[in-house]
Amino acid sequence: MGDALLEAGTLILSGDRELFAIALNSVHFSVFSTLITSAISIPAGTLIALKTFPGRQVLVSALNTLMALPTVVVGLLVYSFLSRSGPLGHWGLLFTPAAIIVGQAVLALPIVTSLVYGGLSRIDAELSETLVTFGASPVQMLFKILSEARIAILSAVLSGFGRVIGEVGISMMLGGNIRWYTRTMTTALALETQKGAFALALALGMILIIIAFGVNAALNWMVRREYA
Amino acid sequence: MSTPENRPAYSRRGTTGEGRALLEVEGLSFAYDTEPVLAVDGLSIHTGDVAVLTGHNGSGKTTLLKVLNGLLSPSEGVVRLWGESIATGRGRSLLRSRSVLVHQRPYLFHESVEANIRYVVKLREPGARDIDARIAESLAAVRLEGFAHRRATGLSGGEKQRVAIARALAVRPELLLLDEPTSNIDPESIRAIEGALGETNRRGTTIVITTHNVATAYRLATSVYPMEAGRMHGDRNAVFRGDVEQTDEYFTYFRVDGGSVIRTPAQSGHAVAAVIPMDDIIVSTEPLRSSAQNHFRGRVAAVEPYEGGRRVDVDCNGVIMPALVTPYAVEQLGLRPGAEVHLAFKASAVRLY
Numbered sequence: 001m002g003d004a005l006l007e008a009g010t011l012i013l014s015g016d017r018e019l020f021a022i023a024l025n026s027v028h029f030s031v032f033s034t035l036i037t038s039a040i041s042i043p044a045g046t047l048i049a050l051k052t053f054p055g056r057q058v059l060v061s062a063l064n065t066l067m068a069l070p071t072v073v074v075g076l077l078v079y080s081f082l083s084r085s086g087p088l089g090h091w092g093l094l095f096t097p098a099a100i101i102v103g104q105a106v107l108a109l110p111i112v113t114s115l116v117y118g119g120l121s122r123i124d125a126e127l128s129e130t131l132v133t134f135g136a137s138p139v140q141m142l143f144k145i146l147s148e149a150r151i152a153i154l155s156a157v158l159s160g161f162g163r164v165i166g167e168v169g170i171s172m173m174l175g176g177n178i179r180w181y182t183r184t185m186t187t188a189l190a191l192e193t194q195k196g197a198f199a200l201a202l203a204l205g206m207i208l209i210i211i212a213f214g215v216n217a218a219l220n221w222m223v224r225r226e227y228a
Numbered sequence: 229m230s231t232p233e234n235r236p237a238y239s240r241r242g243t244t245g246e247g248r249a250l251l252e253v254e255g256l257s258f259a260y261d262t263e264p265v266l267a268v269d270g271l272s273i274h275t276g277d278v279a280v281l282t283g284h285n286g287s288g289k290t291t292l293l294k295v296l297n298g299l300l301s302p303s304e305g306v307v308r309l310w311g312e313s314i315a316t317g318r319g320r321s322l323l324r325s326r327s328v329l330v331h332q333r334p335y336l337f338h339e340s341v342e343a344n345i346r347y348v349v350k351l352r353e354p355g356a357r358d359i360d361a362r363i364a365e366s367l368a369a370v371r372l373e374g375f376a377h378r379r380a381t382g383l384s385g386g387e388k389q390r391v392a393i394a395r396a397l398a399v400r401p402e403l404l405l406l407d408e409p410t411s412n413i414d415p416e417s418i419r420a421i422e423g424a425l426g427e428t429n430r431r432g433t434t435i436v437i438t439t440h441n442v443a444t445a446y447r448l449a450t451s452v453y454p455m456e457a458g459r460m461h462g463d464r465n466a467v468f469r470g471d472v473e474q475t476d477e478y479f480t481y482f483r484v485d486g487g488s489v490i491r492t493p494a495q496s497g498h499a500v501a502a503v504i505p506m507d508d509i510i511v512s513t514e515p516l517r518s519s520a521q522n523h524f525r526g527r528v529a530a531v532e533p534y535e536g537g538r539r540v541d542v543d544c545n546g547v548i549m550p551a552l553v554t555p556y557a558v559e560q561l562g563l564r565p566g567a568e569v570h571l572a573f574k575a576s577a578v579r580l581y
Binding site for chain 1: 294297298299324325327328329331333334335337338347348351352381399
């Protein structure tokens with residue numbers, strides 16, 4: 001194991017081409033899926049937090065439950081749509097990066113929506129009243145409330161990113177772990193470990209941890225700066 | 229309309245009583261679900277007034293303040309601003325362009341003090357060109373010069389309250405509503421806030437404050453409205469504005485603006501108001517020989533029903549002194565306008581603020 005660790009360090013420090021291509025793939029897919037999720041989840045979470053409508057509580061409970069959605073279930077669901085015999089089979093997306101991105105976006109959707117909702121609903125009632133008393137229009141109010149909740153929203157988005165970059169099930173089922181194409185850090189890690197190629201697996205694990213740590217550190221820094 | 233029952237008795241600084249009220253309340257009630265929390269038959273506040281609503285938590289004063297600012301809609305009744313109901317479009321736009329409410333725990337935006345003020349001025353007056361001057365001016369008013377670039381959310385409770393008041397002053401409201409502006413904050417901030425509000429009022433802003441801080445109430449108020457269980461009462465205190473003239477071994481002498489001197493037990497410090505419970509002022513037709521240290525002679529100016537008794541306003545060399553007596557005493561002493569009477573009260577009945 002000590003040898004493998006040394007070799008893993010060498011792989012990273014020497015800038016191994018395949019290692020970094022895999023890492024880049026992962027980041028690439030996760031950034032895209034997180035962006036798609038955010039485009040839906042931020043407006044949806046905002047709507048649920050600021051508007052009252054029938055069935056809102058049920059929706060919130062459903063979202064909370066779906067936060068724990070297993071990746072393999074999402075994989076199965078999206079697979080059934082994208083497979084050759086599925087309703088979207090003719091798009092030919094299965095085992096492409098696009099399939100991974102769609103699957104990851106579905107996975108992150110309830111998480112980010114629920115966290116955006118949670119962040120906005122914790123904002124003081126005094127904020128709306130303050131904006132009203134100074135004569136803000138509904139649109140001005142919306143923008144100010146979002147701006148005041150910016151850290152909560154950003155942390156919701158980063159939580160979504162953290163969830164998708166570390167998931168295996170969807171990437172494996174929808175991407176197929178195709179070398180130089182849909183192979184991600186997690187699928188490669190699983191495969192290399194099974195093959196007994198611990199050096200590459202360890203190197204991938206380290207990069208994953210560094211990314212997770214980096215995202216968290218950035219978030220902490222922003223929160224501290226905001227509430228200092 | 230002020231009903232005689234709750235119109236405060238004492239001399240006011242504002243241009244009161246004359247002309248149309250700036251803010252009027254009629255037949256107001258408010259209920260959370262079906263629980264009634266507010267019932268105010270009538271209240272009128274005139275330009276230049278500082279109306280102070282006092283009372284314990286749950287007395288309905290915060291609810292009333294929010295109703296006056298249109299943040300809560302009354303279950304019944306009407307609030308008029310310059311004669312326009314605030315439930316109408318016209319009244320609402322008057323309210324939103326000329327009045328501001330400052331919360332007890334104000335919400336400051338997560339940005340610099342300066343950005344907080346700039347944002348609200350731009351909301352009110354998108355074309356304002358003197359924003360920098362207004363920021364400096366309003367921060368100076370609450371004595372927070374040099375705080376412009378501090379993060380608003382990192383300040384102490386008292387400093388936050390002062391920033392919230394500076395932010396409200398920067399939009400130059402004609403009607404300023406403040407919920408407990410001086411509770412739970414440091415003495416320095418209380419002085420700064422009272423100073424800023426007094427100055428703002430002298431420049432013409434009408435102010436409505438809720439507070440359970442009696443000192444704040446009497447230092448600032450032109451009229452005090454005690455509230456209890458959602459109802460508004462007439463203040464049972466007579467309030468005189470003036471200055472401490474001197475203090476000797478026994479007494480502190482408080483000179484009422486434009487008139488006589490009131491004796492109080494010797495005490496140190498500055499004061500701007502002398503407060504005497506109206507029930508403690510004794511009316512007699514002959515001079516009294518008693519332990520009371522304050523004696524005045526004057527003529528009855530008016531006798532009105534007040535808080536279940538009769539309020540006798542006595543003109544003592546231009547200063548109106550109100551005494552609260554029973555209807556029986558009015559009969560017995562023949563108290564009617566023009567009658568010559570003597571007033572007496574103990575030095576220890578007087579509180580200075």
